[in-house]
Amino acid sequence: MERAGKAIASELLKHYNFNQKSVLVFCGPGNNGGDGLVISRILKEKKINTTTVIAGAKKYSEDFLKNLEKLKLVSDKIYLYKPVASLKSVNPITEEELENIIAHSNVELIVDSLLGTGQKSPPKGAIKEIIEIINRSLPNNTQITAVDMPTGFNTDSGEVYTPHLRANLTVCIELIKKGMFQYPARDICGKIVTVSIGINCSKGTSAFILDQKTAPYLPKRAPWAHKGDFGPSLIIAGSRNMPGASALAAKAALKAGCSLVTCAYPEKVPALEQLLIPEVIRAPLPDNNKGYFTEDSLPFLKNKLANFKSVAVGCGIGSEK
Template identity: 30%
Template sequence: MQVVTGAEMQSIEKEAFAKLGLPSLLVMENAGSRVVEVLKTEYGSMHGKRIHILAGTGNNGGDGLVVARQLLALGARIKVYLVGNQQKLSKDNSTNLKILRKLGVDFSTVEAGQMGKLKFSLGLADLIIDAIFGTGFSGGLDSELESLVSVVNEIRCPLVAIDCPTGVNATSGEVRTTAMQADLTINLGFLKVGCVFYPGQAYAGRNVVVDLGFPLTNEGTRFLLGDHNLSWLPDREPWSHKGSFGHTLVVAGSKTYAGAAFLSAQAVLRGGGGMVTLAVPASISDRFTPDEVILAPLGKTERGTIGVPSLQELLELMEDKDVLAIGPGLTRLPEVIQVVQELLRKWEDPCVIDADALLALDADFLKSVSEDRRRRWIVTPHPGEMARLISSDAQAVNASRLEVSQEFAKAWNVVVVLKGAPTIVAGAENTYINSSGNSGMATAGSGDVLTGLIAALLSQGLDPLKASALGVYVHGKAGDVAGLKGQRGLKASDILQTVQEILS
């Protein structure tokens, strides 16, 4: 499913109007019809229902007025509230308003001093429709609109937003002060970025996408991940053997963080990888019970980490492996980072670089590695780690998650998995936005499971971008299934145990 910004959607529509010669009034009529069809599907017969519509002065308001007229024809009891300066109506909005007036629809103008009366009136509705701004909003709401939003949000009545809830920036998901709390948002044409990025997603409720009655041309590069992406999973032939699904080397763990190594290695197997060798400091090797993972204890260091004494052993371990996953629980010691850089200089195949290993990726080091080799790298930072990579701060990264991940991916020709809500997977060309996962996954070890899962998909033959995107979605989906028992108290090992169910 493609995802666009508000500005992109306006450009797409403009191009379609010019290319196809479509009258804008026809497109508005189509939009209204599609909205009404969704309302009937979601809320049943419209006959006799009291439906109150908040209509702005632009084309989103015009869409709302078309909806009002079509619902009137279905026997609904309609009331329209006009929001904004009525001297500044768009042409199509004005045309539809005149038609509604001739039909005798009940109108009311929203005024700042009448919020108590408005609350009483809206409280009588069975359904409220927000058609004030749609994709045309950015910035903050003025005091009158803030009061209106507060009134609507206090009313216990289903609220449907057309294209984007009032107060949500359709391009970024930003909410400066407050926004309409929709139960359902009907996206026209394509899903809007503001409806899948937080905090906007929290105000959009459930998203539905409808067409506008004609094909829209958009060479999209931004997509929402979903169950349909499970089709990327490679087939497993009946005559396959463990070597068919790759051998992953996981370099992870330290005296303090042995669990990170365990989770990453186990996730490779749960994700369908054929074999996994786990290279850990010898000082913690006795903390791993015998199982399917091939354990490779490395030369000791005083601090219980990998180090220069481990380097030759690691280089030898790399020789017959298909995928490298490096970073979870290694620690940030300079000697560790030095070893990571040496390994990455030698490694030529797909690689997942996570956690402490990300500290090795300073600009000078990245420049020293060929672009062709970096094309097979996947970096998986959380916002704080990404901030270090670009000399910024976590707040700035979160404010521009999409742009930051895309820019880093293009600048260094790597795949970026920027963790968070939602997680962004960016390649040099396409970008994926995750739709799975929950707050219960904000727990120690969750990222280690993701590292192993992505490595597993790489080892089964997926390219770095698809392996990353599918790994992120499956990881979140597994968290959702595990979270059915309760998100509070969810552990990374719970996520690990449900991965197989998602992949089956």
């Protein structure tokens, strides 16, 4: 938590000047919120005007409480929205007071440290109310930075919940989370950067960006391998009105590593993939002169499907019967 908070605070100092402006850090009850407390403490130690708002909850993580005590040593601007018995020592703040701080305190940056990984349902309780207050009170020029991920989306599927926060910058710890590659979640993450805190993420990684560092993790191909070892793949695509669909699908298959690609398309459709990608095998299917797949196309498919290791079907086939 200390390393995560320090790494993210360092990233914030790279992106923002904080000249005579303030920072507002919102913390949830878990470890993501604990990261926010560390960020608040470090910014405060840098003489940056920082206010911390904690969401009321039934329970707080042990590390969260430890970092709260550390923050109290350097800051007296710590508030609790929706007071709870477990945090009696933190000054309560009302909805009206919170709206006033957001709208009229010359806030340059809001740090979203409310919820982290494992978001599987819409925000509830105090966190839900805080999001709604931020969204209706936020000045146009105030930026939002999310700690590890914005609050309010499913980190696996990319589903965005109501309510949610839209970040201008998301600082991910070690890895970009899988849901961030998918829309609509990608749209609420803003610019995405990663920071390292020394965690070994070589195992259990299900999504990553392909670059010079990650490319070596892809399976290596033997020098004597041939095109039959990486396929064969069948694409069933295209129609009279969408002849380019098979070409686009074939390009994608080849780019993904399929070396032996066959395109099945209605025979009255121009074979664009043959003109654009000569290495693709053509398989025009009977279509009764209609320009889209019909029952006449089925015999080939039934007889040949067993010859392919993967099949992509549906691109541009239309809805005609």
